[in-house]
Amino acid sequence: MIASRIPDIQGRTRLPEWLLLLGSCLTVIAIVSIVTFLLIREHANARQEATRSATTIAQLIDADVLRTVELYDLTLLGLIAASQRDDLKQMSPQVRHLVLFDRSTTARFKGDILLLDKHGEVLADSSLIQPKPGNFADRDYFLAHLSSRDSGMFISRPFKARCDCEDHDQWRISFSRRITSPTGEFLGVAVASMRLAYFDELFNSLNIGNDSTLNIINNDGLLLAQKPYLLSDSIGKSFANRPNVERILREGSGSFSSVSSIDQQNRLYTFSRVGNLPLTVIVALSGREVFATWQRTALVVSGATGVLCIGLLWLAWLLSRELRLRHNAERELAQLAATDALTGTANRRMLDQVLRHEWFRAQRSGKPLSVLMIDADHFKAFNDRHGHACGDEALRAVAKVISSHVRRPADLVARYGGEEFSVILAETDSAGAQQIAEHIRAGVERLPSVAGADSPITVSIGISTWTTASDMSLERLLFAADKALYQAKEGGRNRVVAD
Template identity: 80%
Template sequence: MIANRTPSITGQTGRPELLLIGGSLLTVIAMVCIVTFLLIRERASAQDAATRRATTIAQLIDADVLRTVELYDLTLQGLIAAAQRDELQNVSPQIRHLALFDRSTTARFKGDILLLDKHGEVIADSSRIEPKPGNFADRDYFLAHAFNRDMGMFISRPFKTRCDCDEADQWRISFSRRIASQTGEFLGVAVASLKLDYFDDLFKSLDIGTDSTLNIINSDGVLLAQKPYLQSDSVGKSFGNRPNVIRILNDRDGSGSFTSTSSMDEQRRLYTYSRVGNLPLTVMVALSSAEVFGTWRRTALLISGATGVLCMGLLWLTWLLARELRRRQRAERELAQLAATDDLTGVANRRMLDQTLRHEWFRAQRSGQPLSVMMIDADHFKAFNDRHGHQAGDQALKTLARVIGENVRRPADLVARYGGEEFSVILAETDSAGAQQIAEQIRQAVENLPWVDGAERAMTVSIGIATWTSASEMTLEQLLFTADKALYQAKEGGRNRVVVSV
């Protein structure tokens, strides 16, 4: 490459004014950069302070709502357990009513707690010993449990009661659970309602400032509560088609913040949102941007009049810095990926396996969901390696890793090389039957592979499976030991088979 050459600006005639202009420009640019940086930092500090304040408010609401929902869930579980006791069928209505609803919460905003049969008819009512006849087969909570046997606790859409009473116009939501026989047959629904005045009372003690709002929506974007109400009839309406709500509901993390314009009153606000545990409820704290950035704007307007001409310089420098940071992050991600990957097979290595297994173990402890571990070992691999050479052996391990990965499809599961010709698979939220089905698919797929041209026999795998459930008392080390023991039994039993630890 030939470099372009330019004549010097300071020739024999001399241009000292150019040097003065250049020095002045450099000085102004330096001042602009400093001032703009300070303004940006102050704005970020104002936003961070507002976000922390909003997050604290959201966490207070989350904690109270979670505690309330847990009380309702315990009430429903107690009601279902009592309803399935055979000895209650022959006692007096008063004793039966007391046994059914002895765990009922005494919360001030508690609505009716009902026990419905499989046709939606009321067979028990917390408010009266002799239940008032009624049918709720058309309610969303009844239909959800009637047609979905795996439904856990269901939170309904807001509704108004059907009674001719003072509370007829009050909005409520219900919490419900399915009642099933030992064979899984649908027997009915236990349901407890909560008056939405609960949220209004909860919001009263929270100060959010002027022109700001507190909102609670469900997973469909239906508004359950708001402070203050921007529209008198907004409760119970779906806002799932509004851009801000769509952005919040589509966030997989369930929490975050952003600044946007409200579609209800066209006010600019800083939205901070948080999903309430594992519930289909989201708390939104929308702070007025005018209040959040008011002081900063007055300062920025005063200073930007003298420095606004050179703002593009700072933007360019910021862009360069951001580009370098992106490059660095990309390089760090690549290094982290290399550090977690087995060089030969391309699957996770032992270090990644240990980290993921410990993470999934603690997650299973919290959720109570089963956790299965699969140990896979190539049968007669040493003989295969000696017969066909190390290069063929390495290729066999690569093929084996690929086949295992093709049969373990969920993103949350992990395939890792445990060591040598042994692989391990972590199956989160998978019971022993599901793990055995996947293991059989892997075993058959490996058995059917044409490993080496002219080979006397195909390579096979032996697989051992161990599963932790909430009913077991094994530790993480015992889980691995049990899976390894099952693998040993598979090899002792003739290889090319799957053994599930019992």
């Protein structure tokens, strides 16, 4: 009962301890949040930097491919223009061959350059003055020009040459244009093939790391070139049904991160169309290489942050423990300072504080306040006859009985002085106070004789109650209780008297 009173009166709470822990947790959360934000930003910067680098590489490839394709297109346009000259048939085969293919020498990695008639038969071959017989009516480019009046350039699917030449097993693609009469009639096809080794040389001049790849696909999702090759037979193979390729063909240009369906690696894909050609360049950077530096930095920073946060929380816990120990020690000291050492009840100082507190509370609430003054009967003679040790034991026994009948947290049992005790009963009227006092008197009377004593001990009790109807001060309330106690003693002791 005394301990429960101490925090209210002394103002001792554990608020600083909780504030320390809360502040430490909020600091840790702030540190983790800031570090996480910085790491996320650095991750985004690493991605952005890799995207810029990949975009630059894609632009270099685009520019080179556009120049090369332009050379092939000029070769085709020159071939078509020369084939439509009226005086061509009167020229010798050598001169005719020179006129037809005078622009073809500038094309890089060129293969066969052919002039086909409307049936797909070879009319002229850049490699031979007298062309070998051959029919290419089944080629995709011939069928495309045959069925369409579009005179634009067509890029074929990858294929291997039919000849027995040294590089017949090398992959090629062809660039072709439709030859049309002035009336729009289909006259044939001019076609120039290019060895895909051109892309190998172009890719080899670019450094993209060990696990990254460069790719060129057409609008049908066919792979034309790749560095390095992830599959041995991937050239000419369609990847149009792969999710990443579907997205690339759909969007045309851009950048995104995804997992490769071939080697299951996380990659950063940057892609763009090659001008207005049906070709797309794909730079697929390895996620491990792109974020390798960031991952090392993130590991070091996260580890250091973790150690810092754990250390901060540990120090906060140590400080909170010290505060708790200090609070407990202060609480124990406060309790000792408010407790009577002999009986364990509140002392006079505590009594004065609580009584004043309850008095003002009763004044505010208007509820009654009762005070009991209890005195051990004939205690001086008892003490002289049986000794101080026996007297002390008797006082402890009386204090125990009183405390057992005063159980509410708001009430207080205190040693007033010597053999006298005082009880504060908050929100208790005179009738209630008399009932409690009677229980205390009877409880003390039933106490067995203290060892060495020849008679039991009894108590006299005086009661004083303040109500809103009464006109008395705090001092008057105490005086009335003391007066009632005096009357109880004058009336024969071992009794209860209410003022």
